[in-house]
Amino acid sequence: MASAFAWFLFINNRAINGVLAVALSNSFFAFGFGAIALRAVLPGWLSFVAGNVAIFCGYALVLFGLLQFTGRRAGWRLLLGGMAIYGSEYAYYFFIDDNFKMRLLCYLLVYSVTSLWAFTVTISEFRKTRMTSYLAASAFLLFLSISFLVSAALSNPSDRVKDIYSLTAINASVVFEQIIFVIGWIISFILMVNERLIDEKNQVQNALNDKNMILEQSNADLEQFAYVASHDLQTPLSNMVRYAQLLEHRYSGKIDSDADDFLRFIAEGGKHMTNLIHDLLAFSRTSQQLELLRPIPAGDAIARALKNLELDLHASGAEVTVGDLPTVIADQTHLVSLFQNLLSNAIKYSAPDRRPVLSVSAERMPSNDWRFAVSDNGIGIESQYHGKIFEIFQRLDPMSYKDGTGIGLTLCRRIVHRFGGEIWLESELGEGTTFFFTLKDGADQS
Incomplete structure (x- = not known):
């Protein structure tokens, strides 16, 4: 179910960095827990080694996705290196040496580093953005990490050490805590993605509002300029037209035909310019809420x-x-x-x-x-x-x-x-x- 939710999150938010890694992590979790649940019918190496390696790969991918989501440096080399270290440790324990204490020490060390890293990232992001979902994820992560590490540290080996999920071996609560951790982490990540989307939407809306205000102010300034310029042009233009008509009336036919044409052109051009100014004034007034x-x-x-x-x-x-x-x-x-x-x-x-x-x-x-x-x-x-x-x-x-x-x-x-x-x-x-x-x-x- 958690895996299905994670992939649904990716399908609807694939543009956001980190959600693909989290979706993949849940596929690893599903495989790992499935292999352990079917240990009665699967070979020991598949149930034990492959199952646990898949689970840790899921943790590593969650951390990798979190780093990507928060914009931090997250290289694939780091991810693959962590997976290789954990896989090698489990393979060595199962195939070469049944040293329970060494396996437990490596397990606690790797898991502690991973959990502490994720906890630090979420706390840092909360301080930067004040998003409450980061605080909730951090508290959830810290609580489960501590309880998981404590229960693992207190476990004792039995005659069936390799079947660590039997009730006679390492505490079954370890498995339950892992399952609860996975579900809780996915819920926290979904909350973080949703809060990030809301925050980005608000930022885009605020930026759009600011641009609209600037554009409206620019339009208002241009309209005011057009109004003032058109209004101020009327008087000198009217004088030009009036004197051109006066020259045409007094001296028409007294100079030569070219002069008559020139005076007529001046008068007609002035009339056209007057009409143009009147229309510009009407055009600029339409944007003003006169009524x-x-x-x-x-x-x-x-x-x-x-x-x-x-x-x-x-x-x-x-x-x-x-x-x-x-x-x-x-x-x-x-x-x-x-x-x-x-x-x-x-x-x-x-x-x-x-x-x-x-x-x-x-x-x-x-x-x-x-x-x-x-x-x-x-x-x-x-x-x-x-x-x-x-x-x-x-x-x-x-x-x-x-x-x-x-x-x-x-x-x-x-x-x-x-x-x-x-x-x-x-x-x-x-x-x-x-x-x-x-x-x-x-x-x-x-």
Whole structure:
């Protein structure tokens, strides 16, 4: 049973140093105790020599695994050397000289060194990490080691010295203590592994929290910089545009055609830069909690967005259909901005040969969230651009649509993410586009 637990521990924690050695040690224990239990039907050398050597190899592997587990130096040469010394001692006793006192002395010496070493390691690890499982393992190891050594030292040889596990030879309590030691050590090691995993998980979580805090602070600093820079650029840029327009008005046609073109380029570039700054300010504000998220009727937000786009809708002759919209968790300002940006894009990229037809609808998803769909019959978007258009400053055709800044859909994605949803699109070139986004249901919280 202990061997099965040890291998189960290894299978589930094979990345941790030391657990393989402990699992192997229990296979040696199982073989050794099995050989002794079957001594009535096995040859004496197999029951006595092989069984006891296997048991000591199990102890050596436990120590080796403990050294690996605690990050100490644990070479295979040391492990193999210890096994060889113990095996040689038992083989000499069984095949050459039945010197009980010499065998007992060697046995006590090797076992004492092994137990003391393991005890020192566990105590040292407890002092370093303050993990209580190391203290429990140390106390358990010390108690069993002392009792085992005392009972072995008090044993007396009999007529059947080689069958040391008969009731007439060395005390049977030695065997029972070994079995209890093996089971107790495995339980202690399992506790140590579990505590190590918990400690490492906490360390990883703390490191992740620290990195998240640094990242959040960095993002906040960048957003604040973008906001301040954009805000401070507005006044000098407005002055540049104003004076460029004044020069164009006063001196148009009075210098030469090149000068007229230059002045027009300056004015148009200034206007575009003004729009870009306004959009950057809007983009930086979306990450700031200007309003708390609360239940908002999506129908009210779409009505406000349509009111803001009234002139554009009239100029384009667009037809807009709005279905029944639910109450969702959002804030009014950004939800209006989300609908307004999507509808404005649909108008801007409408097909030149047909009247724009727009629709807004929503349906409940199995997760109880709402999936919104904003559809149009415009020019469509090629599939390779479906992810690209959500990146900042990305525009499909900058030359044909000069008024755009490439921030609108990036702003939409940031708003949806702030609301806890996702946004994506489906489109067919020349047929139209549908933007989907999910928002949390707000009906139960209104």
